[in-house]
Amino acid sequence: MDMSKYRELFLSETREHINNLSQQVITLEQEPGNRETINALFREAHSIKGMAATMGYNNTAQLSHHLEDLLDEFRNSGDIPSATIDYLLEGIDLLDGLLDDLQADRQERSTEAFLAKQPLSVASRDGKSPERPVAVPDDKIREEPLEEPDTFQILIELEKGTPAAAARGMLILRELEKAGNLKTCKPEMAELREGSPCEQIQAWVSSFVDKAQIKETLLKISGVANVQFIGDRRKNDRRRRLAGGRTIRVRADLLDQFVNLTGELITHRNMLNRAGKNRNWDELNKALDSAGRLIDDLHHNVLQVRLMPLQSITGRLPRIVRDLSRNSGKQVALRLNGTDVGIDRVILEEITDPLIHLVRNAVDHGIEEEGVITVSAGREKGLILIEVADDGKGMDPQILRQKAVDRGLVSQAEAHSMSDRDVLMLVCKPGFSTAEEVTETSGRGVGMDVVKAAVNNLGGTLDIVSEVGAGTRFQMRLPLSVAIIKILLVSCAGHALAIPITRVQRTLDLQTSEIEVSGQHRVFRHDEEELCLYSLAEMLNLPQAATGETTWTILTEVRGRQIGLQVDGFLGQRDAFIKPTGFPLNLLTGLNGATVEGDGRVTFVIDPQSLLENTP
């Protein structure tokens, strides 16, 4: 029997069961002897076993079977000793790892070591041996995993003023060649041989070696200041591939609504046909009107299908906080609010690691001895707000300023002229936290810079609110959907360009006479504040139109600071279906994607934030 079509369903359901398992074990730890929880745990393990055995995933089946046996024993006695809780959690972690293997099409990892050290009397029980193999159907559906190297782009920055930079660059390229296949690079080896200047190296590499490991190796080379990975073609490909065969569960009433809506759309097509034939403009307009409403409804419903509750990723948090507080000797309680809010599954996937990182950070740096971390979610205008708050000591902008200067991220003068809010955002700069602060928990690859980049990539924003003595709040504001967003159309040097509405705070018709020049910048006053004015045309290297009496300006926020963005005019706002641009256009910073107009023209979507953040 071909089981492969059930694979996705197996993976998603099992992941849910594992999340439940881990949540219930934590509950059990807090209320030992809760028979109902033990029963629930047993059922979860039992379900996983059944599914895994059916799929022919031997190790997963055997491990869940083992856990089931263990739990069964306690089901009878009604009590689980606390030492066993750790053992159970370890087993759940292992299950999670096995599932990762299956998801990535790898061989299941070994469970022998874990099974061998079972702390309890399971083996001694009469009539049941934990080694009893689980029946597994014969026709193996798994194929040998096809190992492919990862292909990625890497950016290596050298320290300023590195001596013999070209020679340094050659050593770095040599290191990359050792790690895998060096496809293209800039500067090239030949240029370096000629002694070309070298401040950074950009290279496409395909390699079997883990990226984190490559990064670590490169960072050890003296003179290497920073290593980042820019794009990952294969990862995206794989995601697309996975998405192709992925199954999701949809509420039946939602499907009914689809049928209803489709029915009504068909009726409307007939109305439109008739009105068109009769050249009855009144009727045509009326039908167009209601067809528009139907399409809105359909859009809304389609989004609903893609929504998943935040719960699906917060399930792991209680466990993480428990482990962290245990390791750090702190007493940390976790509160979850509003986790039933629905979020587009693509967004959910992208923010899983950032969210975990924020929670880790809160335990590590926010809470001192004892405290509460609150993760809450809710709708805020057209956005989703997810907040990770702690009631710890808060961040002191004065200390951060000093630290940023010490790290060489900003000059003394810059640090003093920055607002407290800007200073808080400095923690998102790569290189802000240093090795001595990287604890076992928060130092795992993801830094605040990565969190911020992930949020920005989704078209969202990250804010930090902190008060000394009153704790810190990290706020992620995310769009409801990544595919269909509201855009503001502007004209710029004869082109129509789109800007996501989430980036627009408001539009202004400035009197050109209100604009002054201060130093190298043009500035204007808004709400008692002096704001810098940038020209979109200039940023895009397009010819600038002569300025008339009115300067059309978008108020937006970059690095936590309000700025004005000058355009040639506003063309209106609308919903747009955004498609990602393909290679090599996807390498351009500031270009978020493109949308096709009614007449077939392509309009590019510009993200002023990343455009400006990458402009010196």
Added chain:
Amino acid sequence: MALRVMVVDDALFMRNMLKDIFVRAGYEVVAEAENGEAAPQLYQDTKPDLVTMDIVMPKKSGIEALQEIIARDPQARVVMVSALGQDSLVLEAVEAGARDFIVKPFKEEKVLETVRRIVGQD
């Protein structure tokens, strides 16, 4: 076993300084040479785990010595020691197979970091 190092430099001052750094780190300095001419034979005789090689030396330059050492032992781990402003010489040395380079004036940390990286790799 302690790491066995060979130091090549025409200045006694530099040799002693490097030697002290290595000894403090628990390495064994098995050979020293004060010019490029003696270095290849000494390398052959002592087979050290790592060589630090000054670039500008009398009789034979560090780069020539490096080339000879690499010609006989392509796996040789040679780290060049150069002064600021010798970029083209350093480039030449790296092309000739030097594993890394240290620029004078150097810090103890940097020297050891570089050595550890090179030795840790193979």
